Amino acid sequence: MRKLIVLAVVCVSIQGCASLGVEPWQREVLARDDMQLDANALDTAFDDHIYFSKEGTSGGRGFGGGGCGCN
Amino acid sequence: MVGAASAAAAAGVTEMADKDTKIGAAIAAATCSLLGTATPGVSIAADTQAPWDVESAFLYYGESDGRVKDMSVSAQATRDYGDERKLGIDLSLDSLTGASPNGAMATNGAQTFTSPSGRATYSTPAGVVPLDDTFHDTRFALNGNWSQPLARLYTLNAGLGFSSEFDYQHLGANFGMTRDFNQRNTTLSAALAYAQDTVKPVGGLHAPLSQMTDAVDYGEDGGGGGGGGSDSKNVLDVLLGVSQVLGRQTVLRVNLSYSDSSGYLTDPYKILSVVDPVTGDLIGRTPAPGASGPTGVYLYESRPDSRRKEGLYAEMRHDFSGKVLQVGYRYSTDDWQVDSHTLESRLRPARPGRRRGPASRPPPPVSRL
Numbered sequence: 001m002r003k004l005i006v007l008a009v010v011c012v013s014i015q016g017c018a019s020l021g022v023e024p025w026q027r028e029v030l031a032r033d034d035m036q037l038d039a040n041a042l043d044t045a046f047d048d049h050i051y052f053s054k055e056g057t058s059g060g061r062g063f064g065g066g067g068c069g070c071n
Numbered sequence: 072m073v074g075a076a077s078a079a080a081a082a083g084v085t086e087m088a089d090k091d092t093k094i095g096a097a098i099a100a101a102t103c104s105l106l107g108t109a110t111p112g113v114s115i116a117a118d119t120q121a122p123w124d125v126e127s128a129f130l131y132y133g134e135s136d137g138r139v140k141d142m143s144v145s146a147q148a149t150r151d152y153g154d155e156r157k158l159g160i161d162l163s164l165d166s167l168t169g170a171s172p173n174g175a176m177a178t179n180g181a182q183t184f185t186s187p188s189g190r191a192t193y194s195t196p197a198g199v200v201p202l203d204d205t206f207h208d209t210r211f212a213l214n215g216n217w218s219q220p221l222a223r224l225y226t227l228n229a230g231l232g233f234s235s236e237f238d239y240q241h242l243g244a245n246f247g248m249t250r251d252f253n254q255r256n257t258t259l260s261a262a263l264a265y266a267q268d269t270v271k272p273v274g275g276l277h278a279p280l281s282q283m284t285d286a287v288d289y290g291e292d293g294g295g296g297g298g299g300g301s302d303s304k305n306v307l308d309v310l311l312g313v314s315q316v317l318g319r320q321t322v323l324r325v326n327l328s329y330s331d332s333s334g335y336l337t338d339p340y341k342i343l344s345v346v347d348p349v350t351g352d353l354i355g356r357t358p359a360p361g362a363s364g365p366t367g368v369y370l371y372e373s374r375p376d377s378r379r380k381e382g383l384y385a386e387m388r389h390d391f392s393g394k395v396l397q398v399g400y401r402y403s404t405d406d407w408q409v410d411s412h413t414l415e416s417r418l419r420p421a422r423p424g425r426r427r428g429p430a431s432r433p434p435p436p437v438s439r440l
Contacts, residue, residue, distance in 0.1 A: 024254065029320050030316060035322065035388055037314060037386070040419075042126055042127070045145065046143060047415065049143070051413055055403075057405065058330075059308065059382055060328055060383075060401040063243075063262075
């Protein structure tokens with residue numbers, strides 16, 4: 001049931017997207033390096049490593065990475 | 072920007088919300104990034120870009136009372152071949168030291184355990200959570216990732232990853248596609264990753280729930296109730312994502328993830344205390360004459376051989392006249408009944424940045440841990 005709700009929310013969100021967004025000439029801020037979703041990849045990888053060790057779970061942002069790094 | 076090296080330092084501010092986990096120890100974590108544009112030894116013509124863009128970062132993570140300390144160095148080199156074709160290579164070196172709980176409970180008396188190698192023992196005073204201070208690990212990881220446009224609005228990415236520890240090896244591959252919609256304001260992405268890992272515990276593999284035995288100071292494979300050997304673990308990950316430009320200064324990303332692990336999922340170094348069901352006291356054990364060994368009954372852990380995880384991740388980036396606020400939330404649940412909520416925020420000071428576009432494209436989901 002929860003999966004269906006999530007799916008429905010995602011579908012509705014995608015439909016709603018058609019009216020969202022900016023024109024190509026309005027991207028001066030969005031085009032900046034630090035506004036990219038993959039900016040600071042090394043920092044976020046470090047954080048994900050700590051979360052993985054402390055929460056017993058991984059992934060989400062991207063794929064859970066390789067290795068154990070167990071403690 | 073052409074040919075000129077630029078350097079900037081950025082400090083990350085991290086918040087972590089733990090619902091089910093209590094970290095009693097004070098935690099000090101600091102990350103620091105050094106970002107620079109790599110310039111090759113030869114001079115570059117004014118109309119070409121430096122081929123490699125290199126970033127590096129250092130992490131120190133430490134817990135008080137001699138607990139876990141982690142030092143990591145990572146470097147990421149990206150080469151832009153033009154027409155949005157990019158090669159990325161990540162290298163990282165990770166060094167873990169310090170003491171870690173071995174899983175046994177604190178008791179009223181001192182406790183002795185056989186170390187993971189099976190060749191020595193260590194003791195814990197009364198009333199103290201038993202820590203295994205032989206815990207240490209060094210990990211080397213290498214990842215490569217390629218991304219390129221497949222057709223107008225479509226992007227393909229594929230990667231390979233490898234990591235090695237003295238008792239653990241990882242081999243992984245990933246493949247993904249993205250599709251832009253709505254004047255590239257919306258991007259849908261789908262990706263698959265498969266990993267094959269090998270666990271080769273120090274002191275050998277222990278049979279599930281076998282009892283910790285006396286230390287044996289001879290023999291190639293050690294003792295401790297297990298022989299040598301290794302076991303494997305396979306992980307399949309699926310990631311579906313959507314990213315959306317919400318306005319001139321705001322971009323949102325939502326990921327749904329599914330992960331299926333199978334094989335050896337036990338932590339080979341963790342044990343259980345066996346206690347009297349009535350009194351709750353540890354059941355005692357006497358080492359063999361002339362040998363040193365555990366003074367209680369401890370069993371090696373046995374975890375299920377499969378685990379399925381589902382996750383939801385949402386992240387928003389917003390620009391406040393140059394400063395960027397990033398807020399992320401992750402919910403993860405699995406069939407081991409581990410539920411976790413992670414809330415994270417970062418505020419980045421304004422810094423000169425080079426332009427890149429289009430902004431709605433999600434990153435290739437390469438393994439980076």
